Amino acid sequence: MTTYIIRRLLYCVPIVFGVLLLTFVLFVVIGGDISIEIAGKGASQETIDEIREEYGLNEPLFLGWDSQFINHFKNALTFDFGRARDRELVIDKIKRGVGPSLALTVPMFFAVVVIAVSLSLVIAFVHGSMWDIFAVVVCIAGMSVPFLSFILFGQYFLAYKWGLFPIFFSSDLTMAQNVALPVLIGVAAGLGGNVRFYRTVMLDEMGRDYVRTAFAKGLSARRVLFKHVLKNALIPIITRMAMAIPFLFLGSLLLERFFGIPGLGYLMVEAIGARDYSVISAMTYISAIFFVVFNLITDICYSLVDPRVSLE
Amino acid sequence: MSERKQIIETRRPPKGRSLWKDAAGRLRRRKPAMVCLGVVIAYFLLAGSIHVGEFFDLKVGPTLWAEQVGRSYAPPSSKNVLGTDIFGQSVLRKTLYGAKISITVALCASLISIAIGVPLGAVAGYFRGFVDEVIVWLYSTLSSVPYILLILAFAVVLRDKTLFGYKVTGITAVYLAIGLTSWVGICRLVRGEIIKHKDREYVMAAVSYGCSRRRIIFRHLMPNVLHIVIIDFSLRFVAFVHAEVILSFLGLGESDRPSWGAMINDARMELSRGVWWQMAAATAAVFFFSLALNIFGDALRDSLDPKLRIQ
Numbered sequence: 071m072t073t074y075i076i077r078r079l080l081y082c083v084p085i086v087f088g089v090l091l092l093t094f095v096l097f098v099v100i101g102g103d104i105s106i107e108i109a110g111k112g113a114s115q116e117t118i119d120e121i122r123e124e125y126g127l128n129e130p131l132f133l134g135w136d137s138q139f140i141n142h143f144k145n146a147l148t149f150d151f152g153r154a155r156d157r158e159l160v161i162d163k164i165k166r167g168v169g170p171s172l173a174l175t176v177p178m179f180f181a182v183v184v185i186a187v188s189l190s191l192v193i194a195f196v197h198g199s200m201w202d203i204f205a206v207v208v209c210i211a212g213m214s215v216p217f218l219s220f221i222l223f224g225q226y227f228l229a230y231k232w233g234l235f236p237i238f239f240s241s242d243l244t245m246a247q248n249v250a251l252p253v254l255i256g257v258a259a260g261l262g263g264n265v266r267f268y269r270t271v272m273l274d275e276m277g278r279d280y281v282r283t284a285f286a287k288g289l290s291a292r293r294v295l296f297k298h299v300l301k302n303a304l305i306p307i308i309t310r311m312a313m314a315i316p317f318l319f320l321g322s323l324l325l326e327r328f329f330g331i332p333g334l335g336y337l338m339v340e341a342i343g344a345r346d347y348s349v350i351s352a353m354t355y356i357s358a359i360f361f362v363v364f365n366l367i368t369d370i371c372y373s374l375v376d377p378r379v380s381l382e
Numbered sequence: 383m384s385e386r387k388q389i390i391e392t393r394r395p396p397k398g399r400s401l402w403k404d405a406a407g408r409l410r411r412r413k414p415a416m417v418c419l420g421v422v423i424a425y426f427l428l429a430g431s432i433h434v435g436e437f438f439d440l441k442v443g444p445t446l447w448a449e450q451v452g453r454s455y456a457p458p459s460s461k462n463v464l465g466t467d468i469f470g471q472s473v474l475r476k477t478l479y480g481a482k483i484s485i486t487v488a489l490c491a492s493l494i495s496i497a498i499g500v501p502l503g504a505v506a507g508y509f510r511g512f513v514d515e516v517i518v519w520l521y522s523t524l525s526s527v528p529y530i531l532l533i534l535a536f537a538v539v540l541r542d543k544t545l546f547g548y549k550v551t552g553i554t555a556v557y558l559a560i561g562l563t564s565w566v567g568i569c570r571l572v573r574g575e576i577i578k579h580k581d582r583e584y585v586m587a588a589v590s591y592g593c594s595r596r597r598i599i600f601r602h603l604m605p606n607v608l609h610i611v612i613i614d615f616s617l618r619f620v621a622f623v624h625a626e627v628i629l630s631f632l633g634l635g636e637s638d639r640p641s642w643g644a645m646i647n648d649a650r651m652e653l654s655r656g657v658w659w660q661m662a663a664a665t666a667a668v669f670f671f672s673l674a675l676n677i678f679g680d681a682l683r684d685s686l687d688p689k690l691r692i693q
Binding site for chain 2: 210219
């Protein structure tokens with residue numbers, strides 16, 4: 071067991087290295103010298119030189135102990151991402167954004183899972199009927215509407231026209247009031263794909279022998295569905311949930327942008343507008359770290375639960 | 383004599399149908415899928431004909447999208463079926479023109495991701511060992527960054543950069559960003575399939591003939607995993623169209639020509655004034671294309687790979 075955990079930990083090292091290499095190549099090698107852009111139009115040579123000095127752009131790219139390559143790694147591993155365009159520390163910005171982002175994504179995530187799993191159980195039960203076909207078509211239709219349209223029409227009708235929700239984030243309201251509509255829209259948009267996925271999972275289980283036995287014993291449909299099928303279908307459901315959890319920290323780019331929720335998605339959109347490489351690079355790195363760590367935890371949990379799992 | 387001949391005739395094994403013919407037959411029996419295929423082909427023809435029209439500088443409908451056809455924000459009427467936008471340009475023409483941008487982007491991105499993912503997956507799956515480890519490391523790295531963040535990072539950095547003496551502008555940055563980041567899925571699929579196939583008898587036979595490794599991978603193994611590439615291509619195309627809409631919306635796409643994402647971006651301010659037609663037109667355009675491609679892609683998967691069939 072201990073060897074498994076140690077080996078699994080060592081396996082993370084090349085991935086983190088790879089992500090750092092990727093951000094280095096993208097933002098330093100291809101991105102290039104952005105000092106003139108940061109300084110703005112009509113800046114003096116002195117200002118540009120100062121900026122170059124601060125961002126370490128005068129150092130050599132690869133060779134030497136003080137090269138940009140080494141510095142990039144050093145900064146990332148100590149979570150020191152420098153300052154954003156508005157002179158605030160990038161790491162402070164990110165810390166501030168996590169709260170609102172989670173307030174939006176966590177309820178959205180659990181609502182989608184609960185609703186989608188229950189719906190898919192019902193659909194799996196009427197499998198093969200007209201209702202089943204209807205449900206699948208509705209799911210595919212829901213997946214085909216662009217996410218942006220969900221947001222725009224939702225905001226326009228539910229908030230602007232009928233006044234059911236606040237249109238825009240405001241610090242006077244409670245967080246629950248602020249995120250109610252974004253959560254609702256996110257759930258509506260995410261339901262199609264999720265119901266379809268869970269339906270396939272449920273149908274896989276419905277075909278098993280134990281289901282036939284349970285029905286043959288004379289158990290009610292509700293009992294078979296919720297006691298037997300659901301329990302056995304939990305493994306793929308939990309796998310899918312575990313994969314999605316690290317992404318919750320990212321927030322939702324578009325929902326936060328439209329409702330003015332000051333989370334990480336909003337931060338990201340702002341950074342794209344300003345071409346603020348330090349923020350985008352830091353976000354890429356941190357989200358990758360989250361992903362790697364959560365993967366590690368789920369893998370270890372799996373190996374604790376299921377002794378057959380081992381690292382090849 | 384004739385009887386014996388007949389016996390020989392009947393003993394001859396029935397002529398087998400190839401995978402492709404078999405799949406085509408199965409597809410043809412599914413009427414909804416064929417309708418969807420028609421819709422998809424119509425979109426592709428539209429995009430293609432706009433390319434041709436622009437190339438020869440023809441003055442027809444969509445290529446004249448910049449022309450002012452009425453007053454600003456005219457609602458839909460018999461003259462302008464889908465109304466006009468802020469500059470009095472026809473929304474119908476803009477929507478049709480948007481098909482060209484979206485489909486070009488999705489097609490180029492798909493081709494890039496296939497060109498990277500398929501050979502890498504095949505090589506990794508066939509040779510295993512060190513090569514495999516490097517390629518797996520490469521795609522594990524890419525897939526540990528959230529997809530949308532990765533595309534955005536690539537699009538932001540590549541935009542308005544000069545690479546190898548070629549200036550990356552507008553939609554080129556978009557399809558490069560999507561293509562360079564989304565080969566992971568197909569690479570993983572092809573690798574897994576090649577690993578499954580490489581110990582089969584037909585590969586052993588090819589090895590014993592003395593075929594070169596390149597020939598084994600590309601002439602013997604490739605045709606047997608091609609259906610996976612095609613299925614993945616058809617289902618991923620939808621995701622690319624949606625990604626293009628989001629990137630254009632965030633201002634990373636084509637800036638001076640109409641696209642569906644840019645139209646939705648314009649509509650953000652218009653909706654509160656009751657101008658819904660531009661929004662509705664762009665949404666409908668994306669909706670019908672993805673609906674048709676989704677349904678057709680599922681049918682294609684069921685026909686080409688019966689083992690994968692979802693009930």
